[in-house]
Amino acid sequence: MKIITITLPLSPDYHNASADLQKKGYTLSFELQDGTHTVETPSIPVGKLVYLDNTNLMAQLSFTYNYDEENKVVTISGPDYTAEDAVCLTTYPEGTEEYAYQRGSEVKISTQKSLYNPNWNYNTPMTPQLDQLFADTVKEANQALIDAFLKEELTVQVKTTPPALTPEEHDELKVVYQDGVFAGFYNPEEHYGGEFVVRSIFSVWGGEVTFNKNENFANVIGSTNDPKIAGKSWLKLWCDQFGIYPVSCSSLNYSPVTCNTSLVGGHVILGKKAQTVPKGSNSVYIMPICTAHNNNNNVYMAAIVYQKGIWLKNYLN
Numbered sequence: 001m002k003i004i005t006i007t008l009p010l011s012p013d014y015h016n017a018s019a020d021l022q023k024k025g026y027t028l029s030f031e032l033q034d035g036t037h038t039v040e041t042p043s044i045p046v047g048k049l050v051y052l053d054n055t056n057l058m059a060q061l062s063f064t065y066n067y068d069e070e071n072k073v074v075t076i077s078g079p080d081y082t083a084e085d086a087v088c089l090t091t092y093p094e095g096t097e098e099y100a101y102q103r104g105s106e107v108k109i110s111t112q113k114s115l116y117n118p119n120w121n122y123n124t125p126m127t128p129q130l131d132q133l134f135a136d137t138v139k140e141a142n143q144a145l146i147d148a149f150l151k152e153e154l155t156v157q158v159k160t161t162p163p164a165l166t167p168e169e170h171d172e173l174k175v176v177y178q179d180g181v182f183a184g185f186y187n188p189e190e191h192y193g194g195e196f197v198v199r200s201i202f203s204v205w206g207g208e209v210t211f212n213k214n215e216n217f218a219n220v221i222g223s224t225n226d227p228k229i230a231g232k233s234w235l236k237l238w239c240d241q242f243g244i245y246p247v248s249c250s251s252l253n254y255s256p257v258t259c260n261t262s263l264v265g266g267h268v269i270l271g272k273k274a275q276t277v278p279k280g281s282n283s284v285y286i287m288p289i290c291t292a293h294n295n296n297n298n299v300y301m302a303a304i305v306y307q308k309g310i311w312l313k314n315y316l317n
Contacts, residue, residue: 234265
């Protein structure tokens with residue numbers, strides 16, 4: 001049983017003629033449980049709405065996570081993710097139901113109905129820059145959660161929006177499934193029968209993954225290598241996502257393999273055994289590895305040099 005204790009920010013420091021807010025947080029402890037769960041802080045007063053007879057402004061933070069206890073993988077939304085299960089800051093004047101929801105890093109209230117609250121809407125000239133400060137608060141809370149999970153030596157999958165791609169890149173970055181099972185990267189030189197399904201990167205994009213230092217991973221068996229597709233390889237996709245070009249294999253000289261300098265965006269899974277991806281699996285990753293590792297299914301690797309990868313989910317999920 002893992003107990004996570006974390007202090008989450010609930011409000012920024014903000015003072016003008018309309019609102020007087022203090023920077024406040026709340027220390028929360030919760031048990032990490034298998035499956036999907038939503039955690040909420042209690043609502044606490046974070047300041048006064050001067051224009052509303054000094055009514056208390058209440059704030060609450062909530063987030064949803066999924067925990068795969070068997071594989072010690074936790075999934076949470078990232079700061080640019082604004083879906084219903086994203087980290088959410090809820091604010092409202094005490095004694096009312098005029099809720100305003102801030103999800104992700106968008107500088108706006110994320111629920112259209114909230115814009116018509118008669119007394120509480122921070123996207124107005126009465127509270128300039130408060131929307132940005134609330135967005136920054138959510139971003140700070142999001143990162144604090146990710147850091148807390150990493151300290152527990154968990155593999156952390158973070159939902160993000162897909163990368164910006166040209167129409168040509170969108171057409172070329174594809175993956176292949178055979179009878180619902182991940183079968184590798186799309187190779188335009190291969191012929192795929194009726195049992196195969198080809199999907200674009202957008203339909204399988206999960207986000208980013210962070211492994212623990214030296215965490216083990218292995219090749220996916222039965223899939224193609226990293227074909228260069230119109231100059232935009234899967235390795236380049238990894239480079240663009242993290243803003244760096246790898247100088248070596250992630251699993252540099254991990255015994256018994258001596259790495260070479262030829263790198264690919266390898267498709268890997270957690271563990272110490274190369275294998276096909278189980279049907280419905282939601283966890284295939286892209287990591288920069290050398291061809292010596294990529295072409296040897298009798299060994300496993302470790303996240304020695306790089307711990308961050310691209311996470312691909314199953315298109316059926």
